[in-house]
Amino acid sequence: MNYDAVTDLALSRGFYFPSCEIYADAQAGFWEYGPLGVALKNRYIELWRRELVRRDGMLEIDGSQIMSKSVFMASGHLNSFNDPIVRCSKCSSVYRADRLVGEAINAMVPERIADEELDALILKHGIRCPKCKGELSKVSRFNMMFRVSIGADGSEAYLRPETCQSIFVDFARLFKIMRCKLPIAIAQVGKSFRNEIAPRQSLIRLREFYQAEIEVFCNPRRLDDIDKFDEVKDVMLRIQDSDGIHEVKASEAVSKGIIPNRLIAYYLSLLNEFYSKTGIDMSRARFRRLADDEKAFYATVAYDFEVETSVGWLELVACNYRSDHDLKGHMQASKENMEVMDIDDSDGSSGKVLPHVFELSMGIERSLYCILEHSLYDDRENDRLVLRLKPYLAPIQVGVLPIVKKDGMDVKAKEIFNMLKKDIDAFYDDSGSIGRRYRRLDEIGTPYAITVDRQTLVDGTVTVRERDTMEQIRVRIDDLREELMARLRLPS
């Protein structure tokens, strides 16, 4: 299905909707999760914990969203996270100053160029607005971080633009108290904030959004020394780089040099296995190796995990080899020692190492959007819209319905609902015809519907209807909970 169909469903069923929508001054780029959206998000995160955090023995933390100025001085965000911009005095168009100058004089402009130098170049070459030939303003800076003031004196601080900085800041303590050895991954789910110039397309570009980030701390001299690699050596990966598309096993990707080392291949494989369990169509997904001019300022090797949708390829996960950029920056700025003991490969003895970082930075909203779009199916044959979510991701797992509301069938159905509701997200519904109730459940992705009929009152069995096939089996009420729990279990 397409973007509009997903948006319609999200709004009409309450997966998500615009924030502050009853007020005229509501700002773009802020959306709320409704009940079904929260449930889907929580289940998605639980799958993430299972497939990544627990599987790999990662540590999970939950850091604060407001962080001090020093953090972002050290991380480079206060310098590099802001872009030099110029504005046309006539038509008010805004341009990236470095790119505009680069194009106009047909030469590379160094990344760290000073604003004054850009001003000078614009003057020297007589660069004007490409659209209307209007005069350009002086270079200014637009920082995408939200600044906040703390306390009565208004100390400067920022909403974090990525969740990972708390992981770096906390690294030394965590490594000690959790008795870590390299490589160790630290994970976090939480909100990040970016003051986007033009938020668009609901969940796809937001100013406030959830990330699930994983920072793998490793010894840069031991990137192929990964015992766990055997677990994933046969995972099939689709990788796009400057040589084209490769569909290869993880082990081959390393041996052929498509992926530079086993550590990166291992984590890309875990990610691949995770996403293949979300219901995203993996035949429309790829890891794309970024060219040098596309990478973030801190990355030396970078892959984007991308998924094809009706609005184009979406970047769901940024996988960046950040080298020691972060720990070095924080170590220098804070004077906290971030080095740890690890095997020094020259003679097998221990030595001090400043770990490098490989990062998996997942956008949760974009992931949920792709799951919804790839799961939503227009079943014309049966005149229904079906959200074919994996049962373990469904916000409501079973509907409990009396076939008609009389002769005690509604009473019996309520009993069953009450029996199930603590273990399973169940929903009782007795309004209207049975077909209408099935359709409603189909549209929000409920995988099973239990129906109480006359036979139930006689022999204590109910029917269990399967969402995708619409087929029904009879199950004894005594076996119902177990039967459903088995069907709703997370995949092994």
Next chain:
RNA sequence: GCGGGAUUGGUCUAGUGGUUAGGAUGUUGGCUUCCCAAGCCAAUGGCGCGGGUUCGAAUCCCGCAUCCCGCACCA
């Protein structure tokens, strides 16, 4: 941010200066109904915000906001 289009109950929509703002669908209650959006009755709920023109504005004008499309941006 620039340019274009749009904004009427939860959703879709009729309405181009004077309408009790109509319909469909949904939702809720009732009747009916034993397996896939049936039927009947009733109820519910709306002109994005602000200003202007006018005797009178959902309707015309201006500003703002949001949404959609294109461009730019996307660390």
